[in-house]
Amino acid sequence: MMTRYKRIKLWLLMAIVAFSGGLLLLLGVGSVYGADGNFNLGRLSPSFETGQTTILPAPPNQPSSPGAIILGIFAIPGFSQQPAAIKSNYYVDETVNVRWNVAVMFRLAIFPLIIKTSQYTIWLYHNQTASWDKVVDKRDGSPSQSLSFNATKSGTYLFQVEYYRDSIFGLKQDSYSQLFQVNVNPRPVPATGLAISDNGGLFNGVSSQLHAVTTPTDSTATIKNWHSDNPDLAITNQNGATTTATGTLKTDTDMPNDVGDAETATVTVDADNTGMTGGMVHAQKIVKIGGLDPLIVDESKVGSQTPIVFAPYGLSSIVNGKYDNKDMAPTYQWGYSDKDHPKTWSTAGFDKMGLDATQSTLQFKNVKQANRFSGDYFQLQVTIRNGGLDGTKNHTIYSNRALLTVNTLQPKQLTMISMPNLKFVTQAGTNVAIADLVKNPVTLVQAASTGATSGTENNNNQINISDNRATVNGWRLSLKMVPFHCITKGQGQVTYGSNSSGGLVTLKLNINNQAHAVKDNGQDTVVCQQAIAGDLNTVIKGAQLIIQPAKNVYAGQYQTQLTWTASSVPPANAPQGS
Structure with a gap:
C-alpha cells in the first residue's frame, strides 16, 4: 500500500510540475535561457558615407514595443535593452561593438528541450541602393547578444535587429529593435602645412573664393579664423576651408571715377590640430584688390606683332556666375587717362585704331598699336543690368587704374x-x-x-x-x-x-x-x-x-x-x- 501511494504521489508531482511549467511558459517566469553570444560581421561599408545627407529611411520592420523583466519573474516580450554601440564614436578600421538584450518567454533552465528555434536576423541599410541588406540571416543566438565589425569607411552605419523564437508547443516570439546607428569618423590626420590657394586677386567690389589647402590634403584639422589685416579694404566670412572674400577700393577724388590705385590686403587662416599633434598651423596670402595689373611690354622680348592684352582678374564670378544670363549679362567699357590729362577718363581713339573696348579684355593688335597709349592709365567699367551686385536695376563698378608701358627696341637703354x-x-x-x-x-x-x-x-x-x-x-x-x-x-x-x-x-x-x-x-x-x-x-x-x-x-x-x-x-x- 505504501509503495502504491508513493507512485501516485510521484505522478501527481510530475503532473503538477508539467502543469506549472505550462503556466510559467505563458507567463514568462524564470531565469535567462542560454549564454551571451557575439556575431562577428567582418568588414562593412557605411550606410551613409561622410559628407552625405543623412535622411533616415523607413525600417524594414516596424519596431516592437519595448520588452521588460518585472521583479525577475514576469517577462514582457521584446527588446529590454535596445541595440547600442559601446562608444559614441569610432574611427575607420576600429572594431565596433554593439550590445542588446531581449526579454523572452519560456526562460526557465528546465525547458531547453521545448525550445524549437532561437534566431537573429540583422539588417544594414545602404543609401547607394536605397535597400536593406541582411548581414546576419536566421543565425542562432541567445537573448543577450552583441555584434562586432570593422568599419571600412567613415560615415553612419544604420541597423535593425530581429529576434525570433518558437517552441514545440507552437508559442512564438518575433521582436524588432528600434533603428540604431553607429558613427565612424575618419582617423585624425594633423595638418603639417597650410596654404591659401591663388585666386588671382579681387576685382573692386566683387566677391571671390579663397581656399585653404592643408598638407596632407586628407588632414582632419579644423580650418578656422579667416582674417583680413585691413577689413575696410578686404573682408572675409568664416566658412571652414573656403571663405568668400570681397575687396573694395577706397574712393579717391584725384582719380577718374573716384577709384584709386590697386591695393593689397593680407589674409590669414588657421588649421587647428586640437586633439592631435602639431598645435595650430597658420597660412597667409597677400591678395590684390582692384582688377588690373600694370602692363609692361618689352618689344625685344614679345615681338613687334605680338598681341598685347589687358586681362582683368577677379571677374570670374561675374563672367561665369549668376550674372551671365541674357537679362543680366554684364556690359564692359574700357577707358584711359592720358599722361597729359590724368583726371579725364576717355574712350577717344579706340575706334579709329580698330580696338574693341566693349569686351572684358582689351587687346592691342601689336606693339606699335599699344605704343600709341604708352604711359597712359587704363580702367575697366563693368555694368550689371536688371538687378546688379547691390540689387539696383543697374550697378556699375570700376577697376583700379593700371599703367601701360611699352619699351620699344630703339633706343636701347x-x-x-x-x-x-x-x-x-x-x-x-x-x-x-x-x-x-x-x-x-x-x-x-x-x-x-x-x-x-x-x-x-x-x-x-x-x-x-x-x-x-x-x-x-x-x-x-x-x-x-x-x-x-x-x-x-x-x-x-x-x-x-x-x-x-x-x-x-x-x-x-x-x-x-x-x-x-x-x-x-x-x-x-x-x-x-x-x-x-x-x-x-x-x-x-x-x-x-x-x-x-x-x-x-x-x-x-x-x-x-x-x-x-x-x-x-x-x-x-x-x-x-x-
Whole structure:
C-alpha cells in the first residue's frame, strides 16, 4: 500500500510540475535561457558615407514595443535593452561593438528541450541602393547578444535587429529593435602645412573664393579664423576651408571715377590640430584688390606683332556666375587717362585704331598699336543690368587704374622699370619718444607692403631694371639719402639733430644677398653692380632704419628723399680719375 501511494504521489508531482511549467511558459517566469553570444560581421561599408545627407529611411520592420523583466519573474516580450554601440564614436578600421538584450518567454533552465528555434536576423541599410541588406540571416543566438565589425569607411552605419523564437508547443516570439546607428569618423590626420590657394586677386567690389589647402590634403584639422589685416579694404566670412572674400577700393577724388590705385590686403587662416599633434598651423596670402595689373611690354622680348592684352582678374564670378544670363549679362567699357590729362577718363581713339573696348579684355593688335597709349592709365567699367551686385536695376563698378608701358627696341637703354618706395614704422608694441632719441639708438622696421603704385614707385620692395643696350658694359645702382627734416607745421625746415649735413640716420638693406648701409648725408652709395649688361629683378630684404641719439630733437614727423641712380660702368680701358 505504501509503495502504491508513493507512485501516485510521484505522478501527481510530475503532473503538477508539467502543469506549472505550462503556466510559467505563458507567463514568462524564470531565469535567462542560454549564454551571451557575439556575431562577428567582418568588414562593412557605411550606410551613409561622410559628407552625405543623412535622411533616415523607413525600417524594414516596424519596431516592437519595448520588452521588460518585472521583479525577475514576469517577462514582457521584446527588446529590454535596445541595440547600442559601446562608444559614441569610432574611427575607420576600429572594431565596433554593439550590445542588446531581449526579454523572452519560456526562460526557465528546465525547458531547453521545448525550445524549437532561437534566431537573429540583422539588417544594414545602404543609401547607394536605397535597400536593406541582411548581414546576419536566421543565425542562432541567445537573448543577450552583441555584434562586432570593422568599419571600412567613415560615415553612419544604420541597423535593425530581429529576434525570433518558437517552441514545440507552437508559442512564438518575433521582436524588432528600434533603428540604431553607429558613427565612424575618419582617423585624425594633423595638418603639417597650410596654404591659401591663388585666386588671382579681387576685382573692386566683387566677391571671390579663397581656399585653404592643408598638407596632407586628407588632414582632419579644423580650418578656422579667416582674417583680413585691413577689413575696410578686404573682408572675409568664416566658412571652414573656403571663405568668400570681397575687396573694395577706397574712393579717391584725384582719380577718374573716384577709384584709386590697386591695393593689397593680407589674409590669414588657421588649421587647428586640437586633439592631435602639431598645435595650430597658420597660412597667409597677400591678395590684390582692384582688377588690373600694370602692363609692361618689352618689344625685344614679345615681338613687334605680338598681341598685347589687358586681362582683368577677379571677374570670374561675374563672367561665369549668376550674372551671365541674357537679362543680366554684364556690359564692359574700357577707358584711359592720358599722361597729359590724368583726371579725364576717355574712350577717344579706340575706334579709329580698330580696338574693341566693349569686351572684358582689351587687346592691342601689336606693339606699335599699344605704343600709341604708352604711359597712359587704363580702367575697366563693368555694368550689371536688371538687378546688379547691390540689387539696383543697374550697378556699375570700376577697376583700379593700371599703367601701360611699352619699351620699344630703339633706343636701347638702361631703364628703371620699378623702384622701391620704402616706408618704416616702429617695432610692434613700441613708440618712439624724444627721451628715447636723446639717449639710445632707435631701430625702425619696414611697414607691410601695400601694393604697386603708379609710375616707377613700388610698395612691394621690388627693384626692376631693364638693360637692353647693345654694349657689353655693365652698370651700377647707387642710392642717396638726404638728411631727415621735420615736416610738421610750425617747425620749419628743421633737420634731425639740427645737423644740416646729416649722418645721424643709417638705412640698412639687403640687395641680391649683399648687405649695404646708406647714411643720410647726401652721398651716393653703390648698392648693386653688374660687370656685364643685363636686367635686374629682385626684392629688398631686411631693410632697417637706425636712428642715432641726438641732443637737439624736435617732436614731429620727419621725412627724407631717396634717390636711386642707375649708371653705366665705363669700359675697362677708359681713363681713370686721379
